[in-house]
Amino acid sequence: MSSLHRPGPWDVRRLPRAEGKNFLVTGGNAGIGYFVAEQLAGTGAAVILACRDTVKAEAARVSIRARVPGARVRHIRLDLADLSSLQASADALELERLDAVVCNAGVLLDEPPRRETRDGSELMFATNHLGHFALIWWLAPLLTATPASRVVTTGSFTAKSECLDLDDLQSTRDYRPKRTYARSKLAQMLFGFELDRRLRAAGSTTLSVIVHPGGALDSLTPSRPPVHVRTSGERLRGLPAALLLQSKEAGAWPAVRAVLDPSVRGGQLWGPRVFGIRGLPALEPVRGHLADTVLAARLWAATASLTGLDPSSNLR
Template identity: 40%
Template sequence: MPDQTGRFVFVTGANSGLGFLTARELARKGAAVLMTARDEGRGQRALARLKAELPDAAVELRRLDLADLDHVAAFADALKNEGRPIDLLINNAGVMMPPRGLTRQGHETQFGVNHLAHFALTLRVLPLLSMHAGARIVTVSSELHRRGRMHFEDITGEKSYGRLAFYAQSKLANALFALELDRRLKAANLPVISVLAHPGYSDTNLQTNATSGVLRLFMRIGNRFLAQDAEQGVLNQLYAATAKELRGGEFIGPDGFREMRGSPSLVHPLPAATDTALAARLWKLSEDLTHTRFPVFAERAI
């Protein structure tokens, strides 16, 4: 990984799993890192653990509740008021296969947290990312995006909800968003790129924290016997975040069988993820649901 000294990095969901490892390794390389967590206590414990390992790391923690779009907006506004340029945003936080629930604004939880919140957050802090050349946005999807389809006719899952189906939908939405975002950034001639990553099947607490019963048991068995460790899985988003040769629009994932494990490599998304008409439809829906628009800049960054 190249030296990250002088870069300001913002990682969502950094209190555990891949988010924690991402924050730790970027801090180890010299970046100033803003960690966020929904739960203040867990976030503080993660911060203490990181500082114990890297006492000189420039790391701070702030609470961010991605299940509340009003909180996302207030959080982004506070960052913009501070005016500090962001060099790297990693949209990492997520929930996986919980029972059907709704966010504070009434959106299905997985779609709301995994996609809508990151859509709104990214567009709201884009002025900070565009303040100088070389900024980057990494959105973490999943190999399971390949099983996804957009349930536009039942986006909240009120009529028919399946944990896996709606998780896969949220991960397909991540892919559609990140690729469409890169197209729009290039069309606007902004000095920011958008890159996708997925960790393969990595052993983290994401698979077991939100699940229950037989599904939790299945996940525990899979984590033990099929998954690669999180230290290997995180290399994909770290590569997406720091590799100098990336130009935007790439998807980074493991090079092993069915992209479940292995070393970071360029992978191909589900063809639906590159469908510009589908991406435009999702973008419009996301704008309407989050009341967020792609910013119009009076001046372009140099």
Template identity: 40%
Template sequence: MDRWTADDIPDQSGRTFIVTGANSGLGYVTTRELARRGAHVILAVRDEARGAQAVEKLRAEQPEARLEVRRLDLSDLDSVSAFAKGVIADGTRVDVLVNNAGIMMPPRSLTAQGFELQFGVNHLGHFALTGLLLDTLTASGDGRVVTVSSALHRHGSIHWDNLDGGRRYIPFKFYAQSKFANILFGLELDRRLRVGRASVRSLLSHPGYAATNLQSTGPTGLLNRILKLTNRFLATDAETGALSQLYAATHPDAKSGRFIGPAVRGAAKGSPTVVQPVKGALDHATAERLWSLSEELTGVRFQLASAT
């Protein structure tokens, strides 16, 4: 893969993207670059006022940008359902869903349905959203789901007997769990789409270490101070970090089941390329167990057969 930048994004006129967490960080850059190439972008955000501010800023640079703000709180499955129903009821054609939003290493707290917040937002909310919009994405004829993970998925595993962190909660480990779950989900979705011969592609991406407000709005105390320092001295900017998910969302040759990340040693920064997830994330049995559990917890069932 040659060096690839946002200038290489092909024309996206006539295509509609949903970007979760679109008002800041990687989501904002993703939205900006997609709009610059003619896409209609739905900014799926928890705070509509901040979403409107993001649109105002974007339109100051791109007066003709096709942008729309809709409320989506991934920590509340009722909000996820309402968002999806609204998109479907409006007859909106959705070509690409970018599961970008996330929360990172906060003190232990729970979602509206009682799930540990990082697992609930980063994985379960996006799992449910994808399932509810899958028919709409399929109708596109060239639909994609891009699920944004992290290099820290390599430190993750699923805490089957302690999913809510009630027995013991370490913010870093539960963040890594949620990002590991993203990989399991994206790859299992690809397998099931292939079995069903669906036209939708499922891709994964990670930004490397990109400096965004993710590191400052979730962690508290000493961890917050440490991450502010590493952001300053080690991280790349959001523009570079967003390239991997932009590549996965727009490159004509991006294949389903691929994991796109920065092409440098240490996976910190660089041009997007195909990278390999940690070996444990390739385990089909673990992925199927998580899939079944996620359907049970969210109440959202995909009309896709198992790959085994």
């Protein structure tokens, strides 16, 4: 895993051009994913929004094109909770090269009861982790055929304080929504680190980079109607929180940098500069459970068993 280094200067408002490149953003129709897509579209790259709700995806596409003249944006349907549908979603890309995929889509349930997918997996774990794991299996040939492509996995700072129970990945014994969500994000992040180790071992030029948005609130996020509308009252009520937290527009910055910055290396963790909660994107040390290579390898094996897929077999 890459150690800390001094990356070059980076201006979130003056991104490098990326004409000719293709970027896929899961969950690009709303929240942080929307702003990742909007910012990447401003570089001249072709951006594909991969979303479960095609109506919301079309609204996001229209919004991006209204703000970024000439933006090359389209969308495909992607339901990460339905593993059997992912091959069709990957085929729908119809690309010869894929320069980066941002694994951003996620589900956060606020209260019980525990919900399951059609396959019988806990919904948050299935969508946030299992679905992205399987998606990368289907995208691996396209990614590894594209020189210096990137897999950017969006985790959460809440995952840093969680522990992963490999004997109860589906939260069947003690389901608590917020903890289950944090564990699903920890699983995602561990996957991102283990993926990079396996890419390096395979001699691939593809990089796996892990990011998190810090604390990002809707009340601090600028309006993008009809995708997101912030009222004046919400804006005023959110002002005190701005001392500690940030908007979802700013929350997108670490992922955008992980996609575009040539100084970014595989196996790195990027998040907001100020206490990992707000501010410009900065490189963070990898500590605790995130640095546990044995845990990550065991999770990889368990996930491969649950999905019936193993991205390692597609890495070159």
